[in-house]
Every structure is written in C-alpha cells, then in structure tokens.
Amino acid sequence: MHRNERLDYLSRLDTVDLAVIGGGATGLGVALDAALRGLSVVLFESHDFAGGTSSRSTKLLHGGVRYLAQGHLPLVFEALAERATVMHNASHLAQPLGFVMPSYHWWQTPFYGAGLKLYDAMARRAGLGPTRWLGRERALALLPGVQPKGLLGGVEYWDGQFDDARLAIALARSAEVAGAKVMNYMEVLDRRWADGHSTLRVRDRIEGREITVRARCVVNATGVWVDALRPASGRPRPLVQPSQGVHLVVDREFLAGDHALLVPKTEDGRVLFAVPWLGKLILGTTDTPRQDIPREPLPQAQEIDFILREASRVLSRPVRREDIRSQWVGLRPLVAADPGQRTGALSREHTIVVEDGLVTVTGGKWTTYRPMADDALNQAMEAGLLPQRLGGLTERHRLVACPTDGEPGVPLHAPPGWHLLGTDAASVRQTQGAEHQIGMGLNAAMVRYFVRSEYALTVEDVLARRWRSLFLDAQQAATMAPEVADLLRQEGVAQPRLGDFLALCRIYAAQA
Structure with missing residues (x-):
C-alpha cells in the first residue's frame, strides 16, 4: 500500500483499539504483539523507525554481564531467555558472538571466570557456548591486536550480536503483515481524552497533511521523550533520567579477530567493549547523565577522550581521534530514581504507568523489548482500556525475512552484508540495479527495495538505518549520498533531504 493510500485509510477509520506513539524497539514490539492478538492497531513515529536510541546501541543482544555483577539476577534470567528468542525469530539479524576478557593480573581469570560460569549456568539450554579459561597464547590468538605486555591469559564467553535498526524494520514489516498500520514521519501533535477514547491529531511530516485518529487505548513508547506526552495535570516527577552513551568506530585492524573484547572495569569503574561489526570495530561506551534530550x-x-584512552590501554596500537571513522550517541531512557543517583546505578528494567487512557512504557533494553510489549498490553487490559486477549504469540513468531530452521547462517560482521536481507535477498538480486554498486556493499537494487518494501523516504533512512554506512564510515557515506538521492527521486521520493544527510555526516565524522 502506498503512503498516501495508508493516510487515506487512516483518515476514514472510526475507532481503533490501539494507537502506539513511537517507532523504536518498544513501540514496534507493542504493535506486533497487539496485532497478533487480533486488535486493530496503528503506530505513528515522528521521524524514522529506530531513528533515535533504538539504532544506536552497542549492537549486543545480551543477558547483561554487568547486571550480574550488580546482583540484578531476575533481569539477567529474563534477558538470557529473550536473547535466545530473538535469535530464533530473527536469525538473519542476530547471531552468537564470542568475547574475551583479557587478564593482566593473576586474580582476574579465576575471579571473572567464576562469574561467567554462573552466567552460563543461568542461561541453561539457551547458552551459546561454554566459558573457557584461556592461557596467554590462546588469548593472543583470539584477540590479535590486544596489548601483549603483561597479558597473562583471559576468559572466553559467548553472547549475542544483532543489527538494531534492521531488527526494528523487521518488526515494523511483521506488524503490518499481522494487520497493523505503521507510519514513519507522522508526528502526533496532541491527544485529547474524553468519553473513554483518545483523539489524536497527527501530521504527516513529509507533505504536511493532518488526520485525526480515535483510539480506545494509546501506548506512549517514545523513549527518552515519554514525559512530554504524559498528562500535564497532576503529573508527578519525570519517569526518565536520560543517560548518554557514546560509541566510536575504527578500522578492524585495531582488533582483527572475530571475537569481541570486554574490559570489565576501567580506571573509573566503567565497562569498555571493542566489538567487531560489519567489517569495522565499535569502541564504547559511556554513561553520562544529561538533562536535555x-x-x-x-x-x-x-x-x-575516555574511550580512546581506555582502548589504547588494552590494544597494542594506540587509537587516536584521526582513526575515528564514525561516532554516534544514544540516549538511554533510564527509569528515574532519587535525585543525584548515578545513571550507571539506575535500573535497566522497564516501568509502566497508566494515566487518562495513556499507557506509558519506558526503560528496558533491546534484548527485552518483547516482554516489555507484553507487559504494557497486559496492563492496558487490566485497566479496561483494551479487550482481554491472550498473549504469548510473539515468543515463536518469526519476523519477516527470517530464514527457516536449517538454513546456514552468515556471521553478522562478514561483508558485504547480504545476510541482513534474509530470505528477501533472492528477490533483491532480481531487482533492477543489482549489478550497480554504490559502495560499502550497497547496490541500486537494495535502495529500490528499501523504498518499496521498508518505508525508506530519505537518504538518511537508507544510509543510516536500512544500510549502516553512516554508522560505519561517515565520510564514505557522504560520497554515496548523491547517488542514493537520485535513486530515491527515481522511485518517486520528492524530498530525499540530501543536504540534511550531508550535515549529519559531518557530525558523525567528527567534523562539525
């Protein structure tokens, strides 16, 4: 269905069961879950799907080694189970990844090794591989590029890796297949609650058209922006304390193996990752509170400076600013606690508040998006905002383009990235332009596919989220952008917003 046809359809609707505001991990998870339960669902995202925090994670699908150390055992149990669920339902987008925790003191291998053995035990049948204690030579072999001076050995363990933005697109497409109507670049201007219904006034940010939608229930899943949508009258203190996480991307030569590196405790007590991803290496992250969003x-x-300094301590080749290929920042919607509490100590669990027909859900993380959605819908039903429907339908529901069991997987970091298209790859190869390479594994057929099947409307949609060029090498993404803009125009996109994307490239390339 064409975008204008979707708008015409929505403008003719009487009342839907559920309207979801926010097209990140949580909102898309809610839309899919609700549609599978047989509810009528619409979803509005003011920018692009996963345009905010949901495309800026460390690309790890994990149970939370750090949460284990903090004693949050229920969160670890839940996340480990959900890690396996996501890897089943989106096997083209999520695979196992080996990690090595290098040891430079005699006590580190037995101490951290014991904790990671517990991590294995908590995963039970959902474990991805055994934890092993490593000697010096084996640690060097698995981490070519690690600092050899003083290295005594290490611990190998397994977790998951995924492509966050493409998982969001898969959720959006799956929700539509299940009957939901999902719309990006649709801004909710206001919400009025009266007579047991919410009335939403929504504006298309592409062409300026406004429509009105009535819903029995509205889910506010806007991440760090949830407090802005909550009722103004009688509102308690904010639900969210934003925390900023910075990631830097450098060439794989700094750590050339297939394993990721984890430093469990840096000089100031943080965690540092060096993660191979799509031919590059992600370094991060930080946990810095901020008041603006x-x-x-x-x-x-x-x-x-922190990331570069700490990475240079553990890598044999120092990392400098000029080595950065891309940098990005995500704002975590942490559940607010007492004023002054460090964001690193705040819970990664989610919270749900029901107020005047609005169900606000925030907190959590990508790995647990599915139980967050289930919990939000169950609370909406308990509040009488939605009819009672059985849940649990998403647990084994394969997402669009997920291969069936038995098909061979491809490592997530292996170029050129065709595996990210899953079962759609064959049809994309038959599309016009499949032989025309644009760069970084992207070809003209893929761009056409992203417009026709994956809701792409701007150059940024294509090069930041449908294909991850901006997140891997911002300068190279800028050179690809004019050709992508031309292809978007050929596909009928009137405003590909090339200038906006080039300005964004300068930010990601640390040139702003």
Whole structure:
C-alpha cells in the first residue's frame, strides 16, 4: 500500500483499539504483539523507525554481564531467555558472538571466570557456548591486536550480536503483515481524552497533511521523550533520567579477530567493549547523565577522550581521534530514581504507568523489548482500556525475512552484508540495479527495495538505518549520498533531504 493510500485509510477509520506513539524497539514490539492478538492497531513515529536510541546501541543482544555483577539476577534470567528468542525469530539479524576478557593480573581469570560460569549456568539450554579459561597464547590468538605486555591469559564467553535498526524494520514489516498500520514521519501533535477514547491529531511530516485518529487505548513508547506526552495535570516527577552513551568506530585492524573484547572495569569503574561489526570495530561506551534530550545528541570531548584512552590501554596500537571513522550517541531512557543517583546505578528494567487512557512504557533494553510489549498490553487490559486477549504469540513468531530452521547462517560482521536481507535477498538480486554498486556493499537494487518494501523516504533512512554506512564510515557515506538521492527521486521520493544527510555526516565524522 502506498503512503498516501495508508493516510487515506487512516483518515476514514472510526475507532481503533490501539494507537502506539513511537517507532523504536518498544513501540514496534507493542504493535506486533497487539496485532497478533487480533486488535486493530496503528503506530505513528515522528521521524524514522529506530531513528533515535533504538539504532544506536552497542549492537549486543545480551543477558547483561554487568547486571550480574550488580546482583540484578531476575533481569539477567529474563534477558538470557529473550536473547535466545530473538535469535530464533530473527536469525538473519542476530547471531552468537564470542568475547574475551583479557587478564593482566593473576586474580582476574579465576575471579571473572567464576562469574561467567554462573552466567552460563543461568542461561541453561539457551547458552551459546561454554566459558573457557584461556592461557596467554590462546588469548593472543583470539584477540590479535590486544596489548601483549603483561597479558597473562583471559576468559572466553559467548553472547549475542544483532543489527538494531534492521531488527526494528523487521518488526515494523511483521506488524503490518499481522494487520497493523505503521507510519514513519507522522508526528502526533496532541491527544485529547474524553468519553473513554483518545483523539489524536497527527501530521504527516513529509507533505504536511493532518488526520485525526480515535483510539480506545494509546501506548506512549517514545523513549527518552515519554514525559512530554504524559498528562500535564497532576503529573508527578519525570519517569526518565536520560543517560548518554557514546560509541566510536575504527578500522578492524585495531582488533582483527572475530571475537569481541570486554574490559570489565576501567580506571573509573566503567565497562569498555571493542566489538567487531560489519567489517569495522565499535569502541564504547559511556554513561553520562544529561538533562536535555536533543534529537541528535553530540558526544562530549571527555567522553571521546575516555574511550580512546581506555582502548589504547588494552590494544597494542594506540587509537587516536584521526582513526575515528564514525561516532554516534544514544540516549538511554533510564527509569528515574532519587535525585543525584548515578545513571550507571539506575535500573535497566522497564516501568509502566497508566494515566487518562495513556499507557506509558519506558526503560528496558533491546534484548527485552518483547516482554516489555507484553507487559504494557497486559496492563492496558487490566485497566479496561483494551479487550482481554491472550498473549504469548510473539515468543515463536518469526519476523519477516527470517530464514527457516536449517538454513546456514552468515556471521553478522562478514561483508558485504547480504545476510541482513534474509530470505528477501533472492528477490533483491532480481531487482533492477543489482549489478550497480554504490559502495560499502550497497547496490541500486537494495535502495529500490528499501523504498518499496521498508518505508525508506530519505537518504538518511537508507544510509543510516536500512544500510549502516553512516554508522560505519561517515565520510564514505557522504560520497554515496548523491547517488542514493537520485535513486530515491527515481522511485518517486520528492524530498530525499540530501543536504540534511550531508550535515549529519559531518557530525558523525567528527567534523562539525
């Protein structure tokens, strides 16, 4: 269905069961779950799907080794189970990844090894591989590029890796297949609650058209922006304390193996990851509180210095600013606690509040998006906002383009990335332009596919989220952008917003 046809359809609707505001991990998870339960569902995202925090994770699908150390055992149990669920339902987008925790002191291998053995035991049948204690030579072999001076050995363990933005697109497409109507670039201007219904006034940010939608229930899943949508009268203190996480991307030569590296405790008590992803290496992250919530947050100089300094301690080749290929910042919607509490100590669990027909859900993380959605819908039903429907339908529900059991997987970091298209790859190869390479594994057929099947409307949609060029090498993404803009125009996109994307490239390339 064409975008204008979707708008015409929505404008003719009488009342839907559920309207979801927010097209990130949580909102899309709610839309899919509700549609599978047989509810009528619409979803509005003011920018692109996963345009905020949901595309800016460390790309790890994990149970939370750090949460284990903090004693949050229920969260670890839940996340480990959900890790297996996501890897089953989106096997083209999520695979196992080996990690090595290097040891530079005699006590580190037995101490951290014991904790990671417990991590294995908690995963039970959902474990991805055994934890092993490593000697020096084996640690060097698995981490070519690690600092050899003083290295005594290490611990190998397994977790998951995924493509966050493409998982969001798979959720959006799956929700539509299940009967939901999902719309990006649709801004909710206001919500009125009266007579047991919410009335939403929504504006299309592409062409300026406004429509009105009535819903029995509205789910507010806007991440760090949830407090802005909550009722103004009688509102308690904010639900969210935003925390900023910075990631830097460098060439794989800094750590050339297939394993990721984890430093469990840096000089100031944080965690540092060095994660191979799509031919590059992600370094991060930080946990810095901030009061403002910009759409495109910028890293602080001290955050960049921290990551570079700590990475240079554990890698044999020092990492400098000029080595950065891309940098991005995500704002975590942490559940607010007492004023002054460190964001690193705040819970990663989610919270749900029901107020005047609005169900606000925030907190959590990508790995647990599915139980967050289930919990939000169950609370909406308990509040009488939705009819009672049985849940649990998403647990074994394969997402669009997920291969069937038995088909061979491809490592997530292996170029050129065709595996990310899953079962759609064959049809994309038959599309016009499959032989025309644009760069970084992207070809013209893929761009056409992203417009026709994956809701892409701007150059940024294509090069930031449908294909991850901006997140891997911002300067190279800028050179690809004009050709992508031309292809978008050929596909009928009137405003590909090339200038906006080139400005974004300068930010990600640390040139702003």
